[in-house]
Amino acid sequence: MKIYKIFLFFIAVFALMFACWYFFPAEGVDVGGVKLRFPSYEAALEDLRNGDQAVDVDSVLQAVRQSYEMVREQEDTLDFYKEYLTSNPNRIHLPGDDYTFFDSLFAGLDTAAASGQLARIVHYGDSQLEMDRISSMLRQMLQDRFGGSGPGMVPILKPMSSVSVSQNTTGSLIRYALVSDTLSRWSSTHRYGPLTRYAVLTGDARFNFRRAENRYAQDRVRGISKVSVLFGHSAPGLKMSLKCDTLALMTESVDSSVNGVSVVSWDLPVSVKGGTLSLSGTAEIYGIMLDGGSGVTVDNVAMRGCSGTILSGIDSSSLRESYEKTDTRLIILQFGGNAMPGIGSKKAISIYMDKLEKQFAFFKNVAPWAKLLFVGPADMSKSVNGSLVTWPLLPELNDSLKTHCLKNGIAYWDTFNMMGGVGSMKEWVNHSPQLAGPDYIHFTTKGAAEVGSALAKSLLLYDDFRRLRLSLPEDAVKEYLDTLSIKKDTL
Numbered sequence: 001m002k003i004y005k006i007f008l009f010f011i012a013v014f015a016l017m018f019a020c021w022y023f024f025p026a027e028g029v030d031v032g033g034v035k036l037r038f039p040s041y042e043a044a045l046e047d048l049r050n051g052d053q054a055v056d057v058d059s060v061l062q063a064v065r066q067s068y069e070m071v072r073e074q075e076d077t078l079d080f081y082k083e084y085l086t087s088n089p090n091r092i093h094l095p096g097d098d099y100t101f102f103d104s105l106f107a108g109l110d111t112a113a114a115s116g117q118l119a120r121i122v123h124y125g126d127s128q129l130e131m132d133r134i135s136s137m138l139r140q141m142l143q144d145r146f147g148g149s150g151p152g153m154v155p156i157l158k159p160m161s162s163v164s165v166s167q168n169t170t171g172s173l174i175r176y177a178l179v180s181d182t183l184s185r186w187s188s189t190h191r192y193g194p195l196t197r198y199a200v201l202t203g204d205a206r207f208n209f210r211r212a213e214n215r216y217a218q219d220r221v222r223g224i225s226k227v228s229v230l231f232g233h234s235a236p237g238l239k240m241s242l243k244c245d246t247l248a249l250m251t252e253s254v255d256s257s258v259n260g261v262s263v264v265s266w267d268l269p270v271s272v273k274g275g276t277l278s279l280s281g282t283a284e285i286y287g288i289m290l291d292g293g294s295g296v297t298v299d300n301v302a303m304r305g306c307s308g309t310i311l312s313g314i315d316s317s318s319l320r321e322s323y324e325k326t327d328t329r330l331i332i333l334q335f336g337g338n339a340m341p342g343i344g345s346k347k348a349i350s351i352y353m354d355k356l357e358k359q360f361a362f363f364k365n366v367a368p369w370a371k372l373l374f375v376g377p378a379d380m381s382k383s384v385n386g387s388l389v390t391w392p393l394l395p396e397l398n399d400s401l402k403t404h405c406l407k408n409g410i411a412y413w414d415t416f417n418m419m420g421g422v423g424s425m426k427e428w429v430n431h432s433p434q435l436a437g438p439d440y441i442h443f444t445t446k447g448a449a450e451v452g453s454a455l456a457k458s459l460l461l462y463d464d465f466r467r468l469r470l471s472l473p474e475d476a477v478k479e480y481l482d483t484l485s486i487k488k489d490t491l
Contacts, residue, residue, distance in 0.1 A: 055420035055427040068457040106463040113147040116294045125334030129302035137452025139298035148295025149222030153287040171205025179303045190315040193286030210274030223271030232261040234283030244275030261321040308335030309355040312362035320366040336377030372410040379425035381440035
């Protein structure tokens with residue numbers, strides 16, 4: 001074939017493609033019940049016009065980090081907190097703008113650390129929490145301040161790997177889970193416990209655990225100096241033995257039956273990296289706690305596919321007893337993303353809010369002493385007419401979540417706007433290194449670390465402000481508080 005014919009062929013193909021691009025209906029064409037679409041001329045021009053409006057992830061993250069830093073001179077410290085409390089977009093929003101909301105939590109963590117006790121935080125969420133990536137950053141930063149170590153409570157039968165702890169289990173155990181899968185059963189008793197899953201021991205079992213041997217875990221997961229078993233509804237003669245590294249075998253026997261929830265603990269003379277727990281008997285095992293001897297610990301509870309509306313399906317009396325036995329001080333709920341596929345209208349948002357408010361009431365009932373914090377959904381991208389855009393109604397869902405949380409006395413942290421708002425997920429995926437995965441929904445390990453760090457910093461700033469208020473003369477504090485337009489409670 002002659003060269004000019006090849007050239008004319010390509011010209012014809014490009015002309016046909018341009019014609020389709022320019023004239024093809026934006027709404028598409030139905031062919032045999034299938035909607036055919038072609039990228040529109042107007043959409044392409046719009047993308048070009050708006051190209052300079054794309055989210056600059058590096059600038060966004062730099063602004064987030066700087067928003068938590070005090071850059072003024074010491075005499076302007078109170079002004080920094082005033083600005084943070086009233087206008088910082090990355091702050092945790094507090095019910096009634098009550099800046100003392102977390103005071104009792106932090107005072108309790110201080111007391112626990114000073115008295116050699118252990119205080120607990122439980123972080124519930126959807127698949128964004130899988131592998132303990134966001135929770136581990138929060139745990140590390142809280143332990144840096146309040147003391148503590150270890151990866152927290154884990155189920156004896158773990159369905160998902162973790163960046164923090166490696167574990168395997170053998171023996172006579174039957175798995176039950178609130179969010180069921182092919183390996184789990186539904187429970188007629190609903191005694192799923194604080195991890196939303198448990199196992200029934202019907203004989204002998206061995207649980208091997210070890211701090212994960214990766215750089216991520218080595219940087220963030222300190223050694224384990226206290227091992228505990230949260231269990232209940234056991235028959236007489238339950239035996240538990242613990243062997244850690246070079247330490248001697250330690251055995252505990254529970255001779256009588258346990259009808260409610262109980263805890264068996266071993267305080268270790270040294271910090272260890274791992275060990276083996278052997279169990280024999282009949283009991284419900286709600287979790288294995290791998291902690292430090294004092295300070296704070298954070299439990300990671302990831303529920304793939306969950307939108308946060310079924311937690312009230314856990315038996316309330318056993319859950320309350322579990323929270324009491326483990327001294328749970330803060331409950332974090334991180335949901336919303338899995339609700340998006342079913343939200344096509346503002347009415348659907350309202351229905352979702354009604355379901356969540358039932359969960360809020362449930363947690364206030366089972367743990368009235370604990371503080372509640374809701375972490376809103378991240379940005380999510382979907383393809384609309386060939387372009388990746390933020391899911392429709394996601395900004396409206398985020399705003400509604402914040403409003404309803406604050407109305408119900410629950411603090412709220414805005415992940416969506418911390419990321420950069422509309423269109424940010426696409427840029428987090430395109431960032432180098434990648435901060436989110438190719439599904440345009442989930443964070444990478446590096447992205448999760450950014451989110452976890454920002455969440456921890458926003459929380460700890462309220463403790464910074466509490467400590468500052470305690471260090472100042474009472475009259476100076478009163479004079480400053482009188483200048484605030486936000487709610488003032490007694491110190």
